[in-house]
Amino acid sequence: MIRTETSCRLVVVLFFIVNTGLSSPLSGKEDWDYVEVRDGAHMFWWLYYADSPSAHSMDLPLVLWLQGGPGGSGTGFGNFEEIGPLNRNQEPRKTSWVQAASVLFVDNPVGTGFSYTDGPGGYATDVSMVASDMLVLLQHFFKDKAEFQSVPFYIFSESYGGKMAAAISLELTKAVAHGSLKCNFAGVALGDSWISPLDSVMTWGPYLYTTSLLDEYGLAEVSSAADAVKRAVELQQFEKATELWSVTETVVEQNTNGVNFYNILTQEPDEGVVTSAGEDYISLQTRRHIQPLHSQSLSELMNGPIRKKLVIIPQNVTWGGQAEEVFSNMAGDFMKPVVDVVDQLLEAGVNVTIYNGQLDLIVDTMGQELWVKKLKWEGLPGFNKMRWTPLDDPASPGVTGAFYKNHKNFSFYWILKAGHMIPSDQGPMALQMLKMITQQA
Template sequence: MFLPSPLKLPFWRYEGKETWGYVDVREGAHMFWWLYYADSSSFKDLPLVMWLQGGPGGSSCGFGNFEEIGPLDTDLEPRKTSWVSSASVLFVDNPVGTGYSYTDSEEALTKDVAMVAADMMVLLREFFNKQTEFQSIPFYIFSESYGGKMAAAISLALTKAVQKGSIKCNFAGVALGDSWISPLGLLSQMCSHWGGVCVCVCVLQSLLDDYGLMEVTRAAKAVQEAVEQGQYEKATEQWSITENVVEQNTNGVNFYNILTQQDDELMKSSLNDNGYLSAMKFRHIRPLHRQSLSQLMNGPIRKKLGVIPKNVTWGGQAEEVFESMSGDFMKPVVDIIDELLAAGVNVTVYNGQLDLIVDTIGQELWVKKLNWDGLKKFSQMKWTALEDPESAGQTGAFYKTYKNFAFYWILKAGHMIPSDQGQMALRMLKMVTLQE
């Protein structure tokens, strides 16, 4: 099913070209997408970017669109740093059950990234078959958090589909932002300090006393043990316990940006919750589905779109999505990155300096474990500084690139880089998509 859509309503402030609809990716599984054509005299001169949110259960069409990179903000006012200025942007509520996407039953929810990738292949095949004008345009996948883990699996499946000719598109690369690629880091250096858990050592050492450090280390080792035993659902629960321990010993450090204060009431609801999976859903989904955004998406946006079934509430299945994927949450996908690089796919990793839940040091550590044949030369390269677009003469980021791999370290940004450093994120987009 590929539903057409009206392009404007009188209350709507956006004047650009857009379209949206549903694709039935499986029986009882319905995925929603929303496309903005690039703000240009000819959108065909600019790339197409698909944005994937994290969670799993975070809505790209909601959070990514109105809080980060879409043409309008949550007040429906134009965003100065919208990515639509430099690309056509496709938001997809993924996996099914996320945002406006929905399933007819909980049994139809995805269980792992392989299932997520299979569903996305159905959507992309339908999309490019209908939107034929995009078949030859360079197509990039950008992602954030757990969206990066899904993006890796989707990119590998898409590469194979393009080679077979089952999907007609010009796949140009994938960018993994603050991505949940290797939850345990997979390195002995991390194991010796934190049980292998990917947390920002430097930050925690500055916030924890010896007793707190001991508690966090003990909790982290429990995560490692569960993973080593192949007990991944238990590992997910233990990871939630570790996050609770960190919060309790740091007066509620904000996992998404260490320089901002976490909401006290939300923190208390998490810390007082004896259901650890519920605490996980708090940290990975609720910040993306806050009250004001929910009101926007279930109010004027729903009215504008005109295709959302009456029985579907935006974000209504988000927690079920996370729970259904809990057995996959702590599994690494570093091997998929190796496959992508070996296949010649352009891979970019980008990370915020102030992110705690997916810190830059942890990302560098799993990168060093790649089997990619260019790793040695890449590791020997020096970082190149990028000037902050908003502060002349100041460094806004560091990056280095070799062959088909690049790494961007974005300063003064946390987990949601476009929200924290919109101009720098936009410049990175242009560099990755070869516009600079």
């Protein structure tokens, strides 16, 4: 179902004001709805039109934001913790991406955030299925919002969202070429992305050792655990590899006193996750990587005032209520690489950007650089010959905030002092990067 009536949105905003006692959250225009992408599989999207004092919304690009997990909600975490117009406390965000682009959040895969499935057979099980579902949603979206068909359209992503973004971008490129979807696809940006899981896991030990977070004994233990993951991947035992990846994370935690996988400098006392006796690895990984995207305060916001504002959320649907099932159903696909997909995108002429946080562990920059060197793209030798260019931190002029390289249709941004969630850690630099990628700076 697709809702198009402006009056409906006005009623929703008025309902929000009356029933929550809060002020209308935005001066800009917004919309949201569900699309049934398969029988019983419902995906939720939320659009903020660009709200810039110097440009009309249709003169600015459209950005689709994809969260990680799988099972992390873009309409929740990406919106209120990273790039949306308001933060979790419903206060204006100075570094919101909405000032430079219209932003489309989609809760994907099905079962994430406010998206839901009517039964256990409705979950996606691999990135091909995720891409197919997203193509259905985008076909509906661009048909309903025809004014966006000519607007430059970018996909930005984070973590596992990058793996999904690569697959979605390839299918989108094919659909546009075949005429089954009309949009002006301008490029994809892969942030701290799970493109080559094994390259990430194999570099955890060296990265932690060089940052003084492992001693030589710990390095040996982490490397041994990572080697077990490698053997499983080489044998194409991908679900086993996902389980061994979880084991490797436990070895890392035990040897680092609970390092924070998302930012190695933000560890709090007793932050490490302790494995409960008899706990399966799916539940453990849900606590490690899904629950941090569903904090109690964010969950209260989404299932309270935001749910009331949106009105259309079914009574039996809880924001984040199916997140563990999302992750569980993707477990067999989790450790599979998609480097070949990035190669196909580059060869097709799609603008591809990699960006990574200096302090990220789970998708460390060392691992990202390893898989980039494996690309078969004809432009890679030219890219490798280039020196990077420093970028000033917009919040601290004269201080380096990032480095970047660009060659033909491929770019790489190294974001300093940022972990896994770059817009959250380094908001001004992330906004500057967005403007550069979308050719506004």
